[in-house]
Structure formats: structure tokens, C-alpha cells
Amino acid sequence: QVQLVESGGGLVQAGGSLRLSCAAAGYTFGNGFVAWFRQAPEKEREFVAALRWRSRHTYYVDSVKGRFTISRDNVRNTAYLQMNSLTPEDTAVFYCAAGSRVILSSLAKPEQYDYWGQGTQVTVSS
Numbered sequence: 473q474v475q476l477v478e479s480g481g482g483l484v485q486a487g488g489s490l491r492l493s494c495a496a497a498g499y500t501f502g503n504g505f506v507a508w509f510r511q512a513p514e515k516e517r518e519f520v521a522a523l524r525w526r527s528r529h530t531y532y533v534d535s536v537k538g539r540f541t542i543s544r545d546n547v548r549n550t551a552y553l554q555m556n557s558l559t560p561e562d563t564a565v566f567y568c569a570a571g572s573r574v575i576l577s578s579l580a581k582p583e584q585y586d587y588w589g590q591g592t593q594v595t596v597s598s
Contacts, residue, residue, distance in 0.1 A: 474499045474587045476568050481592030484558055488596070492553040494568030494589055499549070501525035504572035505579060506544060506551040510564035510594075519580035520566070521553060531579060535561075558596045565591040 476499070480492040494506065507522035521542040522531045530542050541554040551568060569585035578584050 473497075474570075476570060476587055476589035478566065478568050478589040478592040481566060481594045483595045483597065486559055486596055486598050488558050489554070489556045490558065490594060492555070492566055492568075492592060492594075494551040494553075496549045496551075496570060499570060499587065501544075501549070501570065502572060503527075504570060505574040505585070506542075507569045507571070507574075507579065507585060508542060508551075508553045508566055509569060509582060510562075510566045511591075512564040515564075517567070517582050518564075519582075522574075522579045523551065533580070555594070558594075560596045560598045563594060563596050565593050567591045 475497040477495045503526045505522050505524055508520040509517050510520050511517040519533055523542045539557045544551045568589045570587045571585035574584045
């Protein structure tokens with residue numbers, strides 16, 4: 473049974489940092505992707521960042537470039553999202569996702585991913 477478990481969310485002041493973790497159980501990333509999405513209240517789920525597990529190539533939405541960093545630990549089978557310079561606009565539930573057949577041109581689309589975590593709340597106060 474595949475499980476993705478996120479942790480590390482919380483309440484932080486604007487300008488602060490958080491590091492999210494996504495621990496995978498029962499899943500081998502291989503040459504697939506791990507990604508982070510977020511969903512704010514009354515908004516659609518939004519792509520944040522993705523990483524191709526084997527090559528470590530990374531991809532980001534423009535709004536987080538230079539502030540967020542996606543990474544992975546192959547031994548721990550865990551992905552991370554380091555978030556710096558947070559703003560209230562980053563407030564959302566953050567989800568990690570895994571996909572083995574993600575098409576590069578469509579990696580920002582949620583339907584490309586096979587497995588999802590339960591989400592972790594990130595709240596940034598002004």
C-alpha cells in the first residue's frame with residue numbers, strides 16, 4: 473500500500489521559513505516525479521514544484537522561484553520543500569504527489585500524478 477505522508481506545516485510570520493517533508497512508504501520513485509501542489513480556500517489546486525527523482529532536475533512555478541527549493545533524500549525515500557521568504561499569499565494546504573508516468577510538458581497538472589498525501593496546512597501571517 474502506497475502512502476505519502478506530509479509534515480512540517482504550521483503558522484509562520486511573513487518573511488519566515490518552513491520545511492515540508494513528504495515521506496513515501498511502499499513506493500519506489502525510480503525515474504518518476506515527486507511534486508508539491510497547494511490549494512488555498514476557494515481556489516483550485518496549484519502546482520508549486522516538481523523534481524525528477526533520478527536526475528534531480530527541478531521545476532518551479534514562477535511565483536516561488538528563488539524562494540522555494542524542492543529536494544529529496546533517496547535513502548529516506550523522502551522529498552522536501554524548503555520555503556523561505558514566505559508571504560500571506562503562500563497560505564494554503566500543501567500536498568505532495570508522486571507519479572511514474574508524468575509527461576514533462578504536463579507536470580503541473582494534478583491528473584499526471586498517481587498518489588497524493590493528505591496535505592499539511594501552511595499559514596503565513598502578515
